[in-house]
Amino acid sequence: MESVQTRLDTLIGEFAGLDAREKLELLVDFANGLPPLPPEFAARKAVEDRRVHECQTPVYLWTEVDAGAARLVAEVAPEAPTVKGFVAILAEAINGRPAADIAAVSDDILERMGLAEVLGILRTRGLRAIVARVKRGFADRTAGG
Amino acid sequence: MPAYAHPDVLVSTDWVAEHLTDPAVRIVESDEDRALYTQGHIPGAVEIDWAVDLQNQVERDYIDRAAFERLCVERGISNDTTVVFYGDKNNWWACYAFWVFKLYGHKDCRIMNGGRKRWELDGRPWSNERVSVPRGHYAAQEQDASIRALRDEVLKHQKAGKQLLDVRSPEEYRGERMHMPDYPNEGAIRGGHIPGAVNVPWPMNCNDDGTFKSPKELEKLYVKELKMKRRSPTIAYCRIGERSSLTWFVLTYLLGFGNVKNYDGSWLEWGNCVRVPVVKGAEPGGPSAPAAPAPAMHA
Numbered sequence: 001m002e003s004v005q006t007r008l009d010t011l012i013g014e015f016a017g018l019d020a021r022e023k024l025e026l027l028v029d030f031a032n033g034l035p036p037l038p039p040e041f042a043a044r045k046a047v048e049d050r051r052v053h054e055c056q057t058p059v060y061l062w063t064e065v066d067a068g069a070a071r072l073v074a075e076v077a078p079e080a081p082t083v084k085g086f087v088a089i090l091a092e093a094i095n096g097r098p099a100a101d102i103a104a105v106s107d108d109i110l111e112r113m114g115l116a117e118v119l120g121i122l123r124t125r126g127l128r129a130i131v132a133r134v135k136r137g138f139a140d141r142t143a144g145g
Numbered sequence: 146m147p148a149y150a151h152p153d154v155l156v157s158t159d160w161v162a163e164h165l166t167d168p169a170v171r172i173v174e175s176d177e178d179r180a181l182y183t184q185g186h187i188p189g190a191v192e193i194d195w196a197v198d199l200q201n202q203v204e205r206d207y208i209d210r211a212a213f214e215r216l217c218v219e220r221g222i223s224n225d226t227t228v229v230f231y232g233d234k235n236n237w238w239a240c241y242a243f244w245v246f247k248l249y250g251h252k253d254c255r256i257m258n259g260g261r262k263r264w265e266l267d268g269r270p271w272s273n274e275r276v277s278v279p280r281g282h283y284a285a286q287e288q289d290a291s292i293r294a295l296r297d298e299v300l301k302h303q304k305a306g307k308q309l310l311d312v313r314s315p316e317e318y319r320g321e322r323m324h325m326p327d328y329p330n331e332g333a334i335r336g337g338h339i340p341g342a343v344n345v346p347w348p349m350n351c352n353d354d355g356t357f358k359s360p361k362e363l364e365k366l367y368v369k370e371l372k373m374k375r376r377s378p379t380i381a382y383c384r385i386g387e388r389s390s391l392t393w394f395v396l397t398y399l400l401g402f403g404n405v406k407n408y409d410g411s412w413l414e415w416g417n418c419v420r421v422p423v424v425k426g427a428e429p430g431g432p433s434a435p436a437a438p439a440p441a442m443h444a
Contacts, residue, residue, distance in 0.1 A: 079181065117197075
């Protein structure tokens with residue numbers, strides 16, 4: 001099976017050579033493809049503190065590991081398609097692949113996608129916080145948590 | 146019934162729907178999340194992004210006059226175009242873009258009351274088609290210093306005890322947090338507010354459907370309860386001058402205040418300045434001078 005990083009590199013590659021408008025359109029395609037929160041997580045949302053507090057809009061993340069396989073489950077408010085699209089890309093790269101891979105995922109995802117120029121400096125901070133949160137979440141899980 | 150001071154600057158979603166193909170009108174969307182425009186915008190509307198289009202990407206400032214002219218030309222805006230701004234978040238960024246257009250002297254700027262939310266609630270259509278517009282012809286004016294306050298002026302204004310409005314959340318005002326609830330800290334070293342500033346969080350200007358509060362409600366809030374005077378110079382600030390653009394719009398155009406400036410440096414500048422006075426807590430505090438004889442603003 002390909003690693004999380006390899007899959008992520010392929011997804012990042014889809015952004016290469018696109019102009020700003022095309023990048024945003026691709027991001028919106030990913031956003032539209034993020035599945036709705038599964039019912040069992042909707043129930044957990046009420047009792048667990050899964051909100052990403054560093055992020056501008058309501059974003060809830062779960063970092064699940066089952067027999068070493070990672071699963072990123074997320075709910076992002078519809079008024080934040082940028083965040084939603086970015087989370088969908090992470091979920092596609094992560095889901096079903098080894099959780100142990102995630103710590104080694106490169107931190108320059110936004111730069112390599114060329115999103116920093118499209119979104120501006122301030123907006124990318126929330127996205128960086130999501131990457132950090134996801135990596136920490138899986139690190140806690142794979143460390144026996 | 147009392148009326149807004151300058152009712153012409155507010156247009157309804159009906160008005161916009163009737164002017165979608167009017168060559169004298171350009172509809173402009175400005176959002177916090179710019180992918181919203183990509184996902185679906187008012188048919189024929191162009192996008193102007195606050196971070197990428199309106200900000201200088203090197204210095205902390207707005208784009209210069211030549212860049213503003215280029216932006217207008219590309220977006221099909223000429224000096225005589227009626228520009229109607231709308232967006233997400235109660236038109237907060239729409240007001241920011243409106244303010245920048247006024248900074249460069251654009252004559253006919255309007256806000257679509259209620260923004261994206263009202264358009265959606267009205268069940269009107271969104272389009273994800275790319276919009277191409279004929280190029281405009283534009284000659285901008287020099288920046289209008291009467292609507293923009295820089296830090297030295299804010300310091301003088303504060304010392305003189307003049308009207309100051311802090312439109313951030315109560316937690317930011319009291320200095321308990323240095324960023325909006327749920328927003329990342331963008332780098333203020335100190336928390337609190339400018340002494341003498343009154344806290345009126347910006348959402349108090351708006352209804353749940355994104356439209357502005359009625360003239361009567363706004364009058365009650367600013368004039369009756371806070372005893373603010375329309376003729377006295379007023380400076381509004383927030384974190385980076387975005388939320389205060391909305392309050393600037395409300396005071397200037399809806400309530401008819403005569404002399405309102407937006408301090409776009411706002412807390413991200415003030416909270417990092419050396420030897421400027423800061424008050425923590427819920428009380429505005431007075432116009433106290435800092436302990437040192439002259440504040441070192443350029444440290």
